[in-house]
Amino acid sequence: MADDTPKIRMRDLHKSFGTKQVLRGLDLDVGVGESVVVIGGSGTGKSVMLKCVLGLMRPEQGSVEIDGQEVLTMAADEREEVNRHMGMLFQGGALFDSLPVWENVAFGLLAQKRVGRPEAKEIAVSKLAQVGLGPEVGDLFPAELSGGMQKRVGLARAIAADPDIIFFDEPTTGLDPIMADVINDLIVKTTREVGASALSITHDMASARKIANRIAMLYEGRIIWQGPVADIDHAGNEYVDQFIHGRAEGPIKMAVRA
Amino acid sequence: MNILQPIGRVFLGFLRTTGRLSLFTGGVFAHAVRPPFYPRIILRQMIDIGYFSLPVVGLTAIFAGMVLALQSYTGFARFSAEGAIANVVVISITRELGPVLAGLMVAGRIGASLAAEIGTMRVTEQIDALTTLSTNPMKYLVAPRLIAGLVMFPCLVLIADVIGVFGGYLVAVYKLGFNPSIYLQNTYDFLQAEDVNSGLVKAAVFGGIVTLMGCYHGYHSQGGAQGVGRATTNAVVSASILILCFDYILTALFFTQ
Ligand SMILES: Nc1ncnc2c1ncn2[C@@H]1O[C@H](COP(=O)(O)OP(=O)(O)O)[C@@H](O)[C@H]1O
Numbered sequence A: 001m002a003d004d005t006p007k008i009r010m011r012d013l014h015k016s017f018g019t020k021q022v023l024r025g026l027d028l029d030v031g032v033g034e035s036v037v038v039i040g041g042s043g044t045g046k047s048v049m050l051k052c053v054l055g056l057m058r059p060e061q062g063s064v065e066i067d068g069q070e071v072l073t074m075a076a077d078e079r080e081e082v083n084r085h086m087g088m089l090f091q092g093g094a095l096f097d098s099l100p101v102w103e104n105v106a107f108g109l110l111a112q113k114r115v116g117r118p119e120a121k122e123i124a125v126s127k128l129a130q131v132g133l134g135p136e137v138g139d140l141f142p143a144e145l146s147g148g149m150q151k152r153v154g155l156a157r158a159i160a161a162d163p164d165i166i167f168f169d170e171p172t173t174g175l176d177p178i179m180a181d182v183i184n185d186l187i188v189k190t191t192r193e194v195g196a197s198a199l200s201i202t203h204d205m206a207s208a209r210k211i212a213n214r215i216a217m218l219y220e221g222r223i224i225w226q227g228p229v230a231d232i233d234h235a236g237n238e239y240v241d242q243f244i245h246g247r248a249e250g251p252i253k254m255a256v257r258a
Numbered sequence B: 001m002n003i004l005q006p007i008g009r010v011f012l013g014f015l016r017t018t019g020r021l022s023l024f025t026g027g028v029f030a031h032a033v034r035p036p037f038y039p040r041i042i043l044r045q046m047i048d049i050g051y052f053s054l055p056v057v058g059l060t061a062i063f064a065g066m067v068l069a070l071q072s073y074t075g076f077a078r079f080s081a082e083g084a085i086a087n088v089v090v091i092s093i094t095r096e097l098g099p100v101l102a103g104l105m106v107a108g109r110i111g112a113s114l115a116a117e118i119g120t121m122r123v124t125e126q127i128d129a130l131t132t133l134s135t136n137p138m139k140y141l142v143a144p145r146l147i148a149g150l151v152m153f154p155c156l157v158l159i160a161d162v163i164g165v166f167g168g169y170l171v172a173v174y175k176l177g178f179n180p181s182i183y184l185q186n187t188y189d190f191l192q193a194e195d196v197n198s199g200l201v202k203a204a205v206f207g208g209i210v211t212l213m214g215c216y217h218g219y220h221s222q223g224g225a226q227g228v229g230r231a232t233t234n235a236v237v238s239a240s241i242l243i244l245c246f247d248y249i250l251t252a253l254f255f256t257q
């Protein structure tokens, strides 16, 4: 495998729901060890893009390669094997509310029968410590946690199996600015610690600047601009300019009828 | 022209649902017989579906048995055929009322809670999260519930049979003045293995229907809290209707030669 094979390579992805075309030919690469953040307005299809990569949705057209391997046409068990090397932090946390926190964190390890329950609990406690939560949190249930703590537990679960790729779906949405910054720091720290590549989506520019090596902007189903974080302020693209300054006036017209 | 359009649409919708449901059912059974198995979850579901349904099933059964004895007494007294009460009670309970009433009661209890639980997991992305943690949601969520339903429904119905017959006995002996040992003797003499067995087969089928409907509607729910509410209603209504349909079909298979 050539050294320049990207970790994730998306080409010409198309996905629509009924008559609504959400992705219309999306191309994006994530290099090995790189952290790419996709920005874009609400409802532009950022989550749909992630779900296509994770195999939770099937695009009508296009290709997704992971480590140079086409994953869209894989058999289910091969796909499961690929997913073992991925971690995902969902927008709403998506913690299993019937299980205590530690079992949530160790879920992937237990599911893959990599370890027994006592050992899984130890690993869970150490992952919780990595995201700044004490061992007593492990025995609580997700419903007993605040939003920020749920995000941290979600993060601990995403990194528990030492993934090669981590996905973050709006990690800071719904948090206060300080907690958002704490989560950003944790994302940077933990991805570095496990040495993973990261693909994140957000509409929070502070978060994007902090966690990205490279930023890409999704608009009308395509990536319309991408470049290093440092370039974002002089991108020379009026869509990007309007978005990062949060102006109502500009080329991006908010769809009033969705 | 205009009248054909809605009919066609309903018909197509029906075909689509039937197709999706068959695929779902086939998929669940395929997953249920292949590892990995989840014994902890199966056990927990068995307790939920079986043990915690005992009060509602027991109450239903005892009143059904009591009413049956009372009704058949007022009817049969006209023909001086009061002796047949024990017979009527035991046959009706084991063949029909045990499985159907227990099935309908548990459809309300379990069908609704399965649809709500799995539907909430769907709309809060917990089902997606399972997939990303290399766990197949059909195997982890649906198959254990189906297995628990198939096993626990017959157990519940067996208990309902005993309690129902006991209800009939109470009314016959304490209200209608029957001789206890003759009543029990009558019950026992009339009862055939086929009556109980057919009821247990029905129970297993109903257990499959209730758990599959609950899981199917929950699994395919969309659109937030409202969608989960709709899934819950659909699960209970479709399970109840299917129970009654399959009751007829199974009765026809068992008892008409
Ligand atoms: N399962 C689905 N069924 C129908 N429409 C969907 C589904 N998932 C997403 N969409 C639509 O796709 C569009 C993009 O959604 P999403 O990717 O969640 O946006 P965001 O960029 O805010 O994450 C939205 O308009 C949404 O209505």
Ligand SMILES: [Mg+2]
Pocket (backbone or CB within 6 Å): A046, A047, A048, A091, A169, A170
């Ligand atoms: Mg989203």
